[in-house]
Amino acid sequence: MxxxxxxxxxxxxxxxxxxxxxxxxxxxxxxxxxxxxxxxxxxxxxxxxxxPPSPSASSASSSSSLISPPSSPSASSTSSTSKKNPPSISLTGSYKLIKNIHYQEFLACQGVGWALRKAADSANTTHTITHNTQTGDFRLDVKGLISSSMDYKVYGPPIATQIKDKSFVDTVEYLPDGLGIRIHKVNKKDKYDIIVERRLKGDEIEMKQRVVFKDNREGKEAVQIFKRI
Missing domain, CATH: 1.10.287 (Helix Hairpins)
Incomplete structure (x- = not known):
């Protein structure tokens, strides 16, 4: 000019x-x-x-658009583990799946294909639990579309588990009220965790599963109800 x-x-x-x-x-x-x-x-x-906009205006704008990240499951797990909540009941028994809530959405956010999601949602699934409240031994036998057997030690060292092509490292603790078990599954490759809580309610087990992504993507939660047989 x-x-x-x-x-x-x-x-x-x-x-x-x-x-x-x-x-x-x-x-x-x-x-x-x-x-x-x-x-x-x-x-x-x-x-x-x-x-360029002033630093204060820029930071204010970006902070208002950020979604608050979920609380870290590992920090929560560590805090609960340090208290070592004692069990008040045994989960030992066989339980048949009678109801799924948001289960397909829970699988979809982990990258499970449509056909497998549909099959898993309608599968006849049975969980057999052997739970020793004195030693903390917890064995889970799953029979259904995907069958597996896993041996855990409550408050014990992490163990490696596999669900089809996905690898996890699991730790186990009791729920704060002693009425169930929490399994914290860590998928290091895909950078997400699954928190599984089994709570005994009469002759039923309510199993809540929640996906927590490390990059703050939105996870999903599913509920499955199992009835003692």
Missing amino acids: SVSVDSLLILLGAFSTSPELAFTIDAFVPVYTAVAVAIIWGVYKEDSQRK
Whole structure:
């Protein structure tokens, strides 16, 4: 923009030496003044638009758009483990699945395909639990679309488990009220955790499962109800 203004000034200087052009210059000066003002205003406006926002305004804007991350399951698990809540009941028994709530959504957020989600949601599944409240031994036998057997030690060291092609590291603790068991499953490869809580309610077990992603993506929670058989 400054090159154009200088060129106009040189042109006017040249014209001013010619008396014949005095009238032309006198008529041109108001127009030139208006053009110069317009150019200067355009430069000022363009520069002001290029100025970065103040740090306080930027930080305030970004902070208001952030979603609060979920509480860390590992921190919660560590806190509960340090208290070592004692069990007040044994979960020993065989239980048949009678109801699923949001189970397909729970599987979908982990990348499970549609066909397998549908099959898992309608599968006849039985959980057989052998629970020794004195030693903390907890064995879970699953029979259904995917069958498995796992031996846990409540408040024991982490153990490696597998669900189809997904690998987890599990730790186990009692629920604060002693009426159930919490299994914390960590999938390091895909960067998410699953918190599984089994709570005994009469002759039923309510099993809540929650997916927590490390990158703050939205997880899903499912509830499954098992009835003692």
